[in-house]
Amino acid sequence: MKHIIKLTLVTVLLVSCGGGEKTKSVEDLIASGNLEQLRTKKSELSEQQKQVESQIKAIDAKIKELNPLLKVPLVTTFKAKEEKFEHFVELQGNVSTKQNIIIYPEYSGVLTKVYVKEGQKVSAGQALAKIDDGGLGQQLAQMQIQADLAKTTFNRQKRLWDQKIGSEIQYLQAKSNYEAQQKAISQMQQQIGKTIVRAPFSGTIDDVITEQGTVVGPGQSQLFRLVNLNSMYIETDVPESYLTNVTEGKTVEVNFPVLNKNMTATVRQAGNFINPANRTFKVEVAIPNSDKTIKPNLTAKLKINDYTNEKAILIPQSIISENAEGEQYVYTATSKNDSIATVKRVIIKTGKTEGDFIEVLSGLENGAELIDEGARSVKDGQEVKILEIE
Structure with a gap:
């Protein structure tokens, strides 16, 4: 022109x-x-x-x-729409198993036999090692002879007593002596049974800690590490602010960085005790381990779903401003005529965030047209020109 x-x-x-x-x-x-x-x-x-x-x-x-059109600011807009919103609390946890133990002896003595080796699979009750009984076997044999004599004496006294021959006190003494011998033998057998170290559950011998020929003692000498990888779970500490939202049955996205492995699991148990030292409660997440690649103490990253809204309105946090009263607001485009529209300031209330977006709890309706680029340079009631973005 x-x-x-x-x-x-x-x-x-x-x-x-x-x-x-x-x-x-x-x-x-x-x-x-x-x-x-x-x-x-x-x-x-x-x-x-x-x-x-x-x-x-x-x-x-x-x-x-x-010409007023030459003064009109140029802006871009987008329409707010309802969509499913899932919020996750991100935590870190460690893999554990309730069947990962160190086996100690119950009897003092020399470890005379070790029946297993590292990596060997064992079943519950299987003998793992033998400790010298220190002569308990011989004592048991002598006690058995005495018990046999007490049994014979008791049987004779019983037959006489049944025929009303002899005194009652003789019968009762024979009976008492026989029963005492039986209890003594049972106790001795239990003691001798402690010289055999057995597996408390089925699993794998991860480590043979004490070698054959070593003197061992109860609660002091570590003999074996027994691990079962079938019952694995992740344990993590959750802040008390999530107490009502992180509950049993919640969905969890699990990532193992070392294994480059992802899986979906659920919260198996949420603790009822809040640790006063760090204001957290324990959460257990059960995980499958069919291929046995997940090991105890492996680090895992967890994303626990603590909030879901099927019809949420999400907007970028970058377009939100705040007035002197602390109220949050956005600008919408109203009275649209072709590409020219009027700016309207709308007070909103927001909820949870996820990345760069935030949930709008009130103030916006589904389909509202919000100003995106140029939102920081417009004013309430001002006319703007909306650019069409291909």
């Missing part, structure tokens, strides 16, 4: 300059070949050109002043 006006004014001036009888046209001057006249004409036209350019600038400034 500017160039058209400029060419028009120059043409008018040239025509007016060449239309007089006393003034020669540019073509005539060029044809005459008069150098002085040509230089004079060039100076006149240059001066006229400067005047025309100055007038064009003044016209442009007035056009900008009179």
Whole structure:
């Protein structure tokens, strides 16, 4: 437009300059070949050109002043829509198993036999090692002879007593002696049984700690580490603020960084005790381990679903502003006419965040058109031009 006006004014001036009888046209001057006249004409036209350019600038400034559309800010918008929103609390935990123990002896003595080796699978009750009984076996044999004698004496006294022969006290003494011998044998057998170290559950011998021939003692000497990888779980500490949201049955996304492995699990147990030292409670997440790749004490990253909204409105946090009263607000585009719209400030209340987005609890309806780019430079009631983004 500017160039058209400029060419028009120059043409008018040239025509007016060449239309007089006393003034020669540019073509005539060029044809005459008069150098002085040509230089004079060039100076006149240059001066006229400067005047025309100055007038064009003044016209442009007035056009900008009179045309309100040239002052309208350019913005982009997007429409708010309802969608499913899931919030996750991110934590770190360690893999554990309730069947990962160190086996100690129950009897003092020399470890005379070790029946297993590292990596060997064993079943519950299987003998793992033998401790020298220190002569308990011989004592048991002698006690058995005494018990047999007590049994014979008791049987004879019983037959006599049944025939009303002899005294009752003799019968009762024989009975008492026999029963005492039986209890003594049972106790001795239990003692001897402690010299055999057995597996408390089925699993794998992960480590043979004490070698054959070593003197061992109850609660002091570590013999074996027994591990069962079938019953694995992750244990983590959850802040008390999530007490009502992180409960049994909640979905958990599990990641094992070392294994580059992901899986979905559920909360098996949520603790009922809050640790006063760090204000957390324990949570257990059961995990399958069919391929036996997950080991005790392996680090895991957890994302526990603590909140779900099937019809949530999510908006970028970057478009939210805050007034002096601490209220949060956004700008919407209303009264839209073609690409021109009016800005409206809307007070909102927000909820949980997930990445760069935040949930709007109130203030916005489904389908509301919000100002995105340019939201920081507009004002309530201002007209804006909406750019269409392909």
